[in-house]
Amino acid sequence: MKIISLLFALLVSFNSINSVSADSVSSEIDHLIAYVSASGCSFIRNDSSHPASEAVEHMTKKYRYFSKRINSAEEFIEFSASKSTLSGEPYWIKCPGTKEQQSREWLLEELQRYRQEVKTATHH
Secondary structure: OHHHHHHHHHHHHHHHHHHHHHHHHHHEEEEEEEEHHOOOOOEEOOOOEEEHHHHHHHHHHHHHHHHHOOOOOOHHHHHOOOOOOOOOOOOOOOHHHHHOOOHHHHHHHHHHHHHHHHHHHHHH
């Protein structure tokens, strides 16, 4: 009976860890989408420039399509926000006053900054 109780406790712990982890991933992805939305940057897909609002719409559509394969914010960036599924060409971003860069790098930098902010807020 003790073994069954122990296994049950482990299962409950595992499920709560997964839930916290899923919430964290969802929060990170939500943050990245909001960051793009508020950026005022242009997104270049397959040599065509798009405003941030269209980029968000496109990324959200791809996120829904690839959702079963996405288990982290990095996978969200990889599958939904870094390159064309059809051509394989990387997405680029051009923000006012900055040089054009690949969206993958831009989003990974923001993800790192956001995680640090959350970590700092949690520890205070």
